[in-house]
Amino acid sequence: MKNESIKIFQKKKQAVLEKWIHIQSQDQILNNDLITNEDLRIQSEELLFAFIDNLSDSNIDNAESRDFESVVDILSSISISRAKQGYSPRETGNYIYSLKEALLSTLSEEIKDPATLYAQSMIINKLLDSFSTSTFETFIKGREDVIFRQTDEITQISTPVIRLWDGILALPIIGTLDSSRTQVVMESLLQEIVETGSSIAILDISGVPAVDSLVAQHLIKTVSATRLMGAECIISGIRPEIAQTVVHLGIDLSTIITKATLASALKTAFIMLNLEVNKKQRVK
Numbered sequence: 001m002k003n004e005s006i007k008i009f010q011k012k013k014q015a016v017l018e019k020w021i022h023i024q025s026q027d028q029i030l031n032n033d034l035i036t037n038e039d040l041r042i043q044s045e046e047l048l049f050a051f052i053d054n055l056s057d058s059n060i061d062n063a064e065s066r067d068f069e070s071v072v073d074i075l076s077s078i079s080i081s082r083a084k085q086g087y088s089p090r091e092t093g094n095y096i097y098s099l100k101e102a103l104l105s106t107l108s109e110e111i112k113d114p115a116t117l118y119a120q121s122m123i124i125n126k127l128l129d130s131f132s133t134s135t136f137e138t139f140i141k142g143r144e145d146v147i148f149r150q151t152d153e154i155t156q157i158s159t160p161v162i163r164l165w166d167g168i169l170a171l172p173i174i175g176t177l178d179s180s181r182t183q184v185v186m187e188s189l190l191q192e193i194v195e196t197g198s199s200i201a202i203l204d205i206s207g208v209p210a211v212d213s214l215v216a217q218h219l220i221k222t223v224s225a226t227r228l229m230g231a232e233c234i235i236s237g238i239r240p241e242i243a244q245t246v247v248h249l250g251i252d253l254s255t256i257i258t259k260a261t262l263a264s265a266l267k268t269a270f271i272m273l274n275l276e277v278n279k280k281q282r283v284k
Contacts, residue, residue, distance in 0.1 A: 020102035063130030083142030100128040161192040174207030182218040206237030236265035
């Protein structure tokens with residue numbers, strides 16, 4: 001004998017959808033800027049119909065049933081999409097909670113016996129709560145992917161290799177220099193050395209807030225990698241406080257050319273390449 005809830009949902013499928021859409025439209029935190037009413041209806045209809053069509057006596061109390069794979073796939077797609085679109089966890093959670101509200105409301109209208117209503121409601125509650133958990137897990141994964149991608153993009157943007165002159169590259173470093181960022185810095189710099197055939201690279205640390213032993217080690221590694229590629233490295237942007245810190249920590253930078261400013265480093269690079277820049281009088 002088919003579960004009473006299943007019979008009701010199959011019979012009232014369209015009514016449940018309209019009730020769900022209405023509940024969502026009344027939600028004050030629903031972000032209408034991120035999804036149109038038409039897209040919301042299509043999305044909701046696909047999920048609801050997949051849920052009801054796959055619901056059976058053998059799986060109504062088991063959210064892990066393979067029968068619900070299509071439902072989980074749709075939920076995962078919605079969660080990831082909403083994470084990328086900028087929805088909050090609360091907005092995404094309310095999407096499933098409003099579905100549960102529509103389903104339970106329909107049951108309360110159709111089942112008059114309190115004991116039966118309670119039993120059926122508990123089953124649906126448990127089933128939808130399991131789907132909610134899955135939705136949150138997927139949403140968090142989607143949000144983490146967005147954050148990782150944005151972090152990677154910011155890292156790439158914040159470590160540009162600039163061609164100052166033929167044979168001279170500059171890499172201004174802004175922010176903290178950690179292990180992962182050092183790897184990006186080295187890869188970008190070494191790749192540019194290969195592509196341009198440059199023989200001098202200037203690492204400008206004017207934008208690095210502080211230099212400790214770890215940051216210094218990262219800089220030394222970058223210099224060593226640059227030299228292995230046949231290029232010389234100059235570190236510019238050595239402020240008085242950084243110089244004091246380096247001396248206090250006992251960090252040996254004696255084998256590396258260091259300059260206070262990028263302009264001074266560029267001048268040194270010109271000398272190393274036997275280049276001379278002369279100022280010409282403008283002809284009137």
